[in-house]
Amino acid sequence: MLAEIGFVSTFLAFVASIYAIIAAVYGGRQHSERLVASARNAALLTFPLLLVATGALVIALIRGEYQMSYVWSVSDPNTQLFYRITALWGSQKGSILFWCFLMSLFAVGALVLNWRTHRRLMPYVIAYTMATLAFFLGLVVFYENPFERWWIVGEEAVEAALIPAGAVAPSMQRLAETANGLNPLLRHFGMIIHPPMLYLGFVAFTIPFAFAMAALASGDLSTNWIKATRRWSLVAWLFLALGLLLGGRWAYDVLGWGGYWGWDPVENAAFLPWLIGTAFLHSVMIQEKRGMLKVWNMFLIIGTFSAVIFGTFATRSGLIDSVHSFARSEIGFPMFFFWAAITVISVGLILWRWNRGELKDEHPFVNILSRESLFVLNNVVFVLLFVAIFWGSFGAPVISELFMGEDITLGQDYFLRVTPPLFVALYILMGVAPLSAWGATSLRRLGKALLVPLALTALFLVIIVVTQHTSDPGALFGYGIVSLAGFVALYETYRGASARRRSIGESWPRAVLALFTRNRRRYGGYIVHLGITIIGIGVIGSTLFQQTTQRTLAVGESVDFGGYTLRYDNFTNAIADDGRQMQIADVTLIRNGQVLTTMRPRHDIYPTQPMTIAASYSTLENDFYVLLVGWEETNANSATFKMYINPLINLVWWGGLILILGTLIGAWPTETLPVTLREPAAVNGRARAKA
Amino acid sequence: MAEATWEKPAAPAVKTGSGRLKFLIGGLLILAAVTYLIISGTGAGARYFMTVDELVKNPDYVGKTVRISGAVIGDTIQYDARNLIINFTIANIPTEYENLAEELHAAATDPSRTQLQVRVENQVKPDLLQHEAQAILTGTLQPDGTFQATELLLKCPTRFEEADPGKVITNPEA
Incomplete structure (x- = not known):
């Protein structure tokens, strides 16, 4: 039953979002208040529908409805409640539904908060947010349906949303026995919060983008769209930053290589929208204060949104080999198409308004030391950093394959050589620009x-x-x-x-x-x-200043490293609640003769794979990070440890x-005026007359 | 917030010739510098991705940094935890394939495929290094025919995308 409820609600939300796009665009062009209001209602309706759909999937996960193939693939009877809930985004199908749910939530928020104040922009805000939502809902409905169930047709087990002819349901017991369980790599606090944070960041950037496009489409090219979306941009930026930080923390704790950032294409794919979004946050201030950079700001927000979609596409399509690109999935082509279409339409709109002379700056740049010039310079550096990282992660590999017949990737050496000078430039600007004045210094x-x-x-x-x-x-x-x-x-x-x-x-x-x-x-x-x-x-x-070493120690033996002493005390085998076997080394960390702590670096053996779990001792000065990398099979009288000193990492x-x-x-909101009294210029004549 | 909300009337932009020139020259200089950075970085960081076949059959590549991928043969994995030395053998997989999991299985079990001995030093044995994993390696082919890897990435497609996940449901022995 849950599968049907979920699928039908998702499908209805898809229909509602398509209707909202058509009604909004048509109503906007015809100046029909009724149609636009109807489009809004359809857009608002997507939220309760997706709440029901997402809720159905979460309930199915909690109740262990293993006949649903998504539930079967991300949980098993041993999975704890907490991980059952977070399994909603544990794999691609659930992730996309969750994405849609957040998108709908943000779209509804933007419509409710700005409906009266920015009436003229609304039809197109609806159209753009709903187009994005409809696209992702289309992926759920037609490609990546988390509500499919297992059926047995003849000898074969097949996944299908509708009951195939002659199908029988597999036995519940067999399903429960064979269920996969959540990927062990993902069972970590950072990994639980990291994806939703990134999604929130990605989704939230859709709102300023939709407002920018609405400004272009409606002809309201004042700073209204910027004012309406300032907080959305900040919130999006914050979530993206959090997503990046948590991803780094997860890598540091779970992947066991002593680092947190590896310039992997997928990491970069999440970093790119953040970079260009940061440029955007800075440069809109210049438009607000000085009426400059109108075209540039439009390009930046398109770039941010485009980077969001491209990042999602690149990591999901198998375009680039990376530790993260888990699946070469079918959604690569539709995602690429959506990305290209959105980018072409947006750039087309800008060029059209530009050509009509509606995006002229109100002040020229005169002084190179003015705050606006320094802000522009900051923007240029951010964009160049974007270009350099994009080239290294995607440009060079794809172009070499397409045009040179060779497969070239750029390793860490490239990033460590190209990015530091640009980061230095950014920090210098961060130091100087706040001290400069508008106009000239x-x-x-x-x-x-x-x-x-x-x-x-x-x-x-x-x-x-x-x-x-x-x-x-x-x-x-x-x-x-x-x-x-x-x-x-x-x-x-x-x-x-x-x-x-x-x-x-x-x-x-x-x-x-x-x-x-x-x-x-x-x-x-x-x-x-x-x-x-x-x-x-x-x-x-x-x-x-990272230091690293490895040593094999007998029980009771110690090693001195980086001002610390590590003593190997004991070795234990244990079995955790979820059935995994754990091999744990007990070690004591000593400094200047004082025992600081005991640590338990360990090796977990899941049915599918082993995992090396680091232990670390953190101080402001550094982290002592230790991995258990080997031991004598028979009695573990000696074990080998890899140790890192990571200065200042905290x-x-x-x-x-x-x-x-x-x-x-x-x-944080500052305005306490009632909505109707705010920014009367934004409310156009007709809307005011009606109010 | 007052200063942020006032709106200026549109004024025609005044062009100042020398100011523009200054910005233009500055911009070009920055662009040139970054272009140089990117080009030189590309030269330094480029790794040619090739198959085991291409590498082994072409002696020109000995000593050059390349990136290869192959299927790990489980029986050959030797790990010296004391000195952190990993030895294993990979088998050639083509660049184009239908299903990675099936291709890896075929490569790891077919003795007629080109094989290459790999040595990785100073690295902890990765958890994913196991039979039929895809190893993506950066390093150089040594004159003695072994591959000295400086970077080792592993992918185990079976865990993320089962070729036919439903098989276990209908077949209790699977």
Whole structure:
């Protein structure tokens, strides 16, 4: 029954989204309020329908309805409740349905929140969001249906949504016995949250994209679309950043190679929209303040959305060999088609409006040291970084195969050579741009403003040299550039607060609080900069100064490594609740004669594969990361360990937390006016007359 | 937020010749620098992807960094955990195939396929290194005919996409 309920609801949502597109576009062109309202209702209807569909799948997963082939493929009777629920996105079919559910949720949110204020944009916002939703629902309905069931036709077991002729249902017991269970690699906190975060980021970027396209289609080319979607963009950006960080954390904890970022094409595919989205977040500010870069902003949001769809396509189609591209699935072609169609239509719309002269900038660029110029430079660097990473991950392999008849991939060497100079440029701009003024800044003024942050940076470098015993010029240069950006953010906040103190006489905490309340975007932005600085310091430390070694130890024996002593105490075999066998080494970590902790690096044997689970001891200074890589089969009297010292790696995660905090401050709603009184310019005459 | 919400009237853009030129030259310089970076990076990072057949039959590739893929033959895997040395043999798989799992199975069990001995040093044996896994290796072919790999990636298609997952339901012995 659950399968039928789920499938029928999904199908109805598909029909509703198609109707919404047609009614919205036609109603928008004919200026028919009734049709547009009807399109809205259809769009709103997709949410309850998809809630039912997703709910049906979740209930089926919880109840272990193994006749449904999706449930069968991602869970088994030993799977715990928590993993049963998260199995919703444990494999492709469920992921796409979940994607649709989130897309519908966000579309409904955008329609409800902006229906009155941005009436003129609404028909096209409906059309674009529903077109995206309809496409993914089409994939669910026609290609990747999670509501299919196992049937036995003759001797064969087949998956089908409708009961095939002459089919009998397989026995429940047999199904339960043969069910697969969730891929063990995915049984980790980071992996549970990482996909939904990325999906949320991807889906949320559809909203600003839809508004941008609605602006082009409707002719309302003011900054309305930017204002309406500022928070959506920030939220999308935040989720994407979280998805990337959690993915890194998962790799670090589960994959057991001591690192968190491997420049794998699939990682890059998620990084690309983040890069171009970051450029977008910065450059829309220039359009809001100065009426410049209108065409450029449109290209950036199209680029972001296009990168989102391309990333999904690239990772799902088997276009690129990667540890992540699990399945060469049938959806490659439709996804490519959708991506190409959306990109061509969007670029066509821009060119049309541009040609009509409706996207002219209101100010020219005059001074290279003005804030707008520095923002543009930041944009250029972000886009170049995008191009460089895109080329390395997708461009070179695909072009070489298509046109040179050779299969060339670019390894880590490429990324480690090309990206650092661009990251350096970004950090320098992050340090300088906040100090510049709109219109023009003199070099002298800029230099003066940089004085204190530069002094703080010098002090910080001295501390690094003394405490870390580092004299590596490359590392010091990196630390210097990165920390300067952070000190500028801190110093600017201090300056703002101290100005308030002087002029209004507020206390320090009050002044800081007022600063953040008055200008959330600016000061929230500084906190994000601070977070990125801290991540940067962590990346430099853990990349340049990682140490590694391996040793075979007899029980009771110790090894000294990186200032720590590791002692091998004991070896145990155990069986976990879910049936996997665990081989665990008990080790003790000692520093300066003091026992710090006991750790249990282990080796899990799932029916399908073994997994090496690292143990680590974290401090601000570094992580001691240890893997159990071998042992004597008979009695484990000796075992081999691989050990890593990862300096400053925790700053990567903590910087991530600061980044979240800053983004939340920047995105927190400030307006308390009722919706109807907000931005009256956005409500066109007809809508106002009606209201 | 007040400063963020005002709207400026559209003014015709004023062109300043020297300003534009400055931006243009700056932009071109940046573009040139990054193009150089990308080209030189491509040269340094490029790895030619080829089959075991192509590599073994062409002596020109000895000593050059290449990327190959092949089917792991389970019986040949030797792991010296003490010194972190992995030895195993892979069998040729063609670049085009219908079903990866079936192709790997065919390659690993067919003794007439070209085989290549692989040696990986200083690496922990990956969990996925097992019979009929697809090994994607970066490294160089040594004069003695073994392949010294610096990077080892593994894919086990059987776990992610069963060739015929339903078989186990109808066939209790499977």
